[in-house]
Amino acid sequence: xxxxxxxxxxxxxxxxxxxxxxxxxxxxxxxxxxxxxxxxxxxxxxxxxxxxxxxxxxxxxxxxxxxxxxxxxxxxxxxxxxxxxxxxxxxxxxxxxxxxxxxxxxxxxxxxxxxxxxxxxxxxxxxxxxxxxxxxxxxxxxxxxxxxxxxxxxxxxxxxxxxxxxxxxxxxxxxxxxxxxxxxxxxxxxxxxxxxxxxxxxxxxxxxxxxxxxxxxxxxxxxxxxxxxxxxxxxxxxxxxxxxxxxxxxxxxxxxxxxxxxxxxxxxxxxxxxxxxxxxxxxxxxxxxxx
Numbered sequence: 001x002x003x004x005x006x007x008x009x010x011x012x013x014x015x016x017x018x019x020x021x022x023x024x025x026x027x028x029x030x031x032x033x034x035x036x037x038x039x040x041x042x043x044x045x046x047x048x049x050x051x052x053x054x055x056x057x058x059x060x061x062x063x064x065x066x067x068x069x070x071x072x073x074x075x076x077x078x079x080x081x082x083x084x085x086x087x088x089x090x091x092x093x094x095x096x097x098x099x100x101x102x103x104x105x106x107x108x109x110x111x112x113x114x115x116x117x118x119x120x121x122x123x124x125x126x127x128x129x130x131x132x133x134x135x136x137x138x139x140x141x142x143x144x145x146x147x148x149x150x151x152x153x154x155x156x157x158x159x160x161x162x163x164x165x166x167x168x169x170x171x172x173x174x175x176x177x178x179x180x181x182x183x184x185x186x187x188x189x190x191x192x193x194x195x196x197x198x199x200x201x202x203x204x205x206x207x208x209x210x211x212x213x214x215x216x217x218x219x220x221x222x223x224x225x226x227x228x229x230x231x232x233x234x235x236x237x238x239x240x241x242x243x244x245x246x247x248x249x250x251x252x253x254x255x256x257x258x259x260x261x262x263x264x265x266x267x268x269x270x271x272x273x274x275x276x277x278x279x280x281x282x283x284x285x286x287x288x289x290x291x
Contacts, residue, residue, distance in 0.1 A: 043259045067265050082223055085219045093174030118226075123233075133147065149238060162223065162229065174208070177211030177212075181208060185203060189203045209284065213285060224276070225273060246269065250262070
């Protein structure tokens, strides 16, 4: 009887989840394992031979100063971008759940930037920074130098575009969080003497903790591996001052033909991103409040 039940469950799983599992193994797991193998070789990406070098690539990665400089820029960019993305997303979510007229239209409008591909988005904003803002600056007698022409300006531009792109997506999660908070609980807090600000701080936000955990995790993982916007908006310029970790890894592997070293640096980036993301989720889940 147990064998028949097990056989039935296996057949049922293969029927509904077999194709998805096979695709996941082929598209995610197999390339990941092959990438781990490449970290142990000095493959140039062209030749058939893949000389085994052991852990030399990891040693070279830890001694690669340009890689760690790129990782430092990625960390700075991620800290500012994650904070601003979530502040803007929370404010937008509050706006479109407060009963403002046309709030459904605003929800759709704020979400649209997330639908635009990063490459296209970067080129659009490159035009805005290099042409529109420069023209406005000249017209009002201000600076005529593009933000993308200076190291600090390029970093600010990357952060600004990332906030514009991701805030609408995170807004939807916060909207779901706002809608999950019982109106009775909010009204009870106001009846008990709380001001709207106190009710938001002491009642609504604690009950939305799971939304904050999800949004921060998603924004961290996206910002740590940013590449498309980095490529199309700044190309790592000026003078390589805006090269993020993902772009450095790509250049190492595909431009300089150091696939083994590039893959080793990619694995390190993955581990850093995973550690930061998982730590944030574990810390955020503590003290989560049920409505």
